[in-house]
Structures are given as C-alpha cells and as structure tokens.
Amino acid sequence: MRKEMKVLLAGAVALSSVLWAGEVIDINKGVDNPALIKKEDLGNKKVVTEEQLGYGAASLTGNTPPPKIEYDRPAPGAAKRFARSYVNAPPLIPHSVKGLLPITAKNNACLGCHMPDVAKSMGATPIPPSHFTDFRPSTKLVNGQVVKEGKVVGKDLKNTTDIKIAKFKKLKKLNPARYNCSQCHVPQANVKPLVGNTFKPDFMSKKQMESSNLLEVIDEGVK
Template identity: 35%
Template sequence: MKYLALIALFFLVACNQAKETKIDEDQLGFIDADLHSDETNFKMKANFNEDKPEVGITIERSFENAPPMIPHTTAGFFPIKMDNNICLSCHMPDKVEESGAREISKTHFQTWRPQLVLKDGVYSNPKEDDKVYVKDVKDLNMAYFNCSQCHAPQADVTIDIENLFTVEFREKFGIKESNLQDNIGDGVNN
C-alpha cells in the first residue's frame, strides 16, 4: 500500500510539471496570425512570374540536381492530368526545336523499378546486388506526368527568416544542368 501511494504521488507531480511546460498550439509557427481567418493580412503575398513562355528568365538551381523551376506563367495549366498536360506540348523532345523550350530530362524516359519475379506467391527482386535498376523506356514514364509535383513556378517572395544553406555543386555546370542520369547510383555502391 505504501508503494502504491508513492507511485500515485509521483504520477501527480509528473502530470503537474507537464502542464506547466505545455505550449499552446496557437503560439507555434513563424508568424503571429490566424491562418484560418479571412481577416489575416499578410505583409506580402507571393508575386508569381507572369512572363509568357520563351520570355521568362530561368533562375539557378537551389542545389545539385534540383528540378528546375518554371520560368513562365502557369495560368491555365492546372490541373495537370495524365491525358491533359499542356507542358508536354512544348517540352517533349520532338517539340523543343519548334518551341525553344528546355527538353524534358532523359530521366523522365526511364524506369527505376525492377521487374519483380513471382515465385510461390511472393514477388521478389531477381537481382540481389546493390546496383540501381535503370531501364530506358520509349515513352514518357507516366510516374512523371504531374510536372508540378517537382517543378514549381518561380515567385518573388521575401521571407524574414535567415537562410543558412550553402550551395555546393560537384560540377561547374550543376547550377544550370542536371547530372542525375549519370549519378543516379551515388550512395548505393561503396
């Protein structure tokens, strides 16, 4: 009985201490505003690039092999669907000479998924090594049909948070071009 009373006392003290250190959820975040209120006035909203295609200025990549940002307006482009993607009308390899657009990366014409083997009701990878499986495909890999999943429109935004990230590229051209296709296995093999 003596031990039970001691445990109960310990539990009550621990609960009281937990209440004292609790932070109200409304106090979390970078700004002191109610995000759900129509009355909230943000000092600055994002000013998205309104340039037409072929006119926009491409900003440099944020890190090595970062997906390039979209340097032109995307008004009317969304929603992007598998059977309705306006981006492909300019960025497919057979359209870039006519449109002057940047060609879709060769990685978008590859699959990195192994052909699994069904044995005794279990699918398994037939290759038991540590190599990355890469196979070229004739058509656009539809895992990449939603361009805006990785590529974002450029915007002029001011953020009051200091950015301490330092960009380092292994190759001089990395700030403008991707070498992902050549380095896809980095980190897999020792």
C-alpha cells in the same frame, strides 16, 4: 482553356529566339541574410516568444490571414530560368502557368514545349533522360513469393532496402511516373524570404545550375 493555351504556345514560338543562353536567376542569392539569421538564432535565448516560433510577425494565437502571394511571371519563352536549388534539384517553373494547369490524364500542356525533340526550337528546357528511365526494381509474384531483381523477399532479402542497385530500364516514351510535372515542378512566387538560410548549394560547374545529369551520377557512392 484551349484558346489560352494557343496564345501561350504562340507566344513561346515567337519568343523562342530569346533563348536563355545560360542566363539564370539565382534563387539562393540573398537568403543568407545575416540580420535574419541572427534574429532567428534561438539557441542562446532563455525565452522564445510566440512571434519567434512562427514564420510571421503576428502572434500564433491571433486570427491573422496569410500574406497575399503573387505568381506574376512572364509567358512561356519570355522568362529566364531559375538556377536549381541544389545539384539535380527539380527546377522551378519560371513562366506563367495560367491555362496550363491542372495536368490531367488527357491533357499535359508541358509536353508541347519540353519534350526533347521540340524543346530547343521552343526555347525550353528539355525533359532529362532520367524521365525516360524506369528505376523501379523488377518485381514479380512467383508461387506466392515476392521476387525483386531475382531475389525472394524474406528469404534472399530481409527487406527491400537490401537492393542496392536496381537495373535501369530505358524507355522509348516518358515514364508514366513522371507524367504529373507539377508534382515536383512548381511556379515561384514573388515574395521575400521570411527566414534566413545558411544553405549554399555546391555546384561543380555552371551547367549544373541549369540542367540535370542525374542519370550519369545516380550510382555515385553506391557499392
């Protein structure tokens, strides 16, 4: 695994000049296929078949194996980024993850390229400021009572959802809660969509397709 990692990282350094320069693959393109959507519009049908209930063409009662999925992606540094599914959505991993997963307590290969201090030189997307922030409310046990943000749960607060704005705590290191990258970020398989999708992300700028500004807008709409 270490040998594979060295090869992948070396490739990333060699290809770091191939920066994405704002070029992204729009993963939402073509998913609003009119033919697929019409086929799946079950609201006006009197009878719905087993095939229409499933995501595939096979009967739900049959023993049909799932289709083979290929995760054939370029090496780190050689792939174009995927556009985000929506504003501030966790971006998909555009490159091969062979030799990089699983992430363990002692090894996280993602950090070697995506930490902010090295990301630009590696041609990688930097980990955003939100991952260096603790959003959890301050919680203490005082005289047998749970106190959140200085308020007693059950007395000052009926429940924890009454806390509307938690105090942000900026951290000098990566928030441990964000350490397991593959919990939110996943590779994209080379498959055609099985169902049509009418969802269209409302990006206010091209930059929102490529990067996160979550920390700047986290309080929008909160009173």
